[in-house]
Amino acid sequence: MSYGYYQLQNTNAIGEERKLFIGMLSKTMREDELRDMFLPYGSIEELTILRNPDGTSKGCSFLKYTTRQAALNAINAMHNSRIMEGASSPLVVKFADTKKEKSTDCDSALIPLL
Numbered sequence: 001m002s003y004g005y006y007q008l009q010n011t012n013a014i015g016e017e018r019k020l021f022i023g024m025l026s027k028t029m030r031e032d033e034l035r036d037m038f039l040p041y042g043s044i045e046e047l048t049i050l051r052n053p054d055g056t057s058k059g060c061s062f063l064k065y066t067t068r069q070a071a072l073n074a075i076n077a078m079h080n081s082r083i084m085e086g087a088s089s090p091l092v093v094k095f096a097d098t099k100k101e102k103s104t105d106c107d108s109a110l111i112p113l114l
Contacts, residue, residue, distance in 0.1 A: 018045070018071050019064040023092035023106055025049070026084040027057040038063055041077060042070020050106060059087065060106030062096055071095065 025034070035047055046064040049057050065071045079093040 017095045019096040021096040023060040024087040024089050025059045027059050041074040058106045
C-alpha cells in the first residue's frame with residue numbers, strides 16, 4: 001500500500017511541472033522579447049534569462065507557465081524549431097531539471113542525464 005501511495009504522490013508532482021529550461025538563445029535577446037515569443041502558448045508566471053556577472057546573457061533561461069498544458073504546448077511548438085542568432089544549435093525547450101537549475105551554467109543543463 002505505501003508503494004502505491006508513493007507512486008500516486010510522485011505522479012502528482014510530475015503532473016505539476018510547469019517550469020521550462022530554454023537553451024541556445026541569442027545572447028542579445030531581452031526578457032520582453034522572450035516573453036513575447038512564448039506568450040502564445042500560455043500565461044507566464046516567471047521568466048529569467050541567466051546572466052554573467054557583467055550582465056551579458058548566458059544564452060539560456062528559465063520560464064514558468066501557470067499551467068502544465070501551456071508548458072507542454074511551448075515544448076511541442078518551440079523545441080528544435082529555429083536556430084537563434086549566434087547559437088550553434090536549434091532552440092532547446094524542455095522541462096527544467098531542478099537539480100541542474102541550481103547551476104548557472106547553461107551548457108551543463110543541456111547535457112542529458114543518463
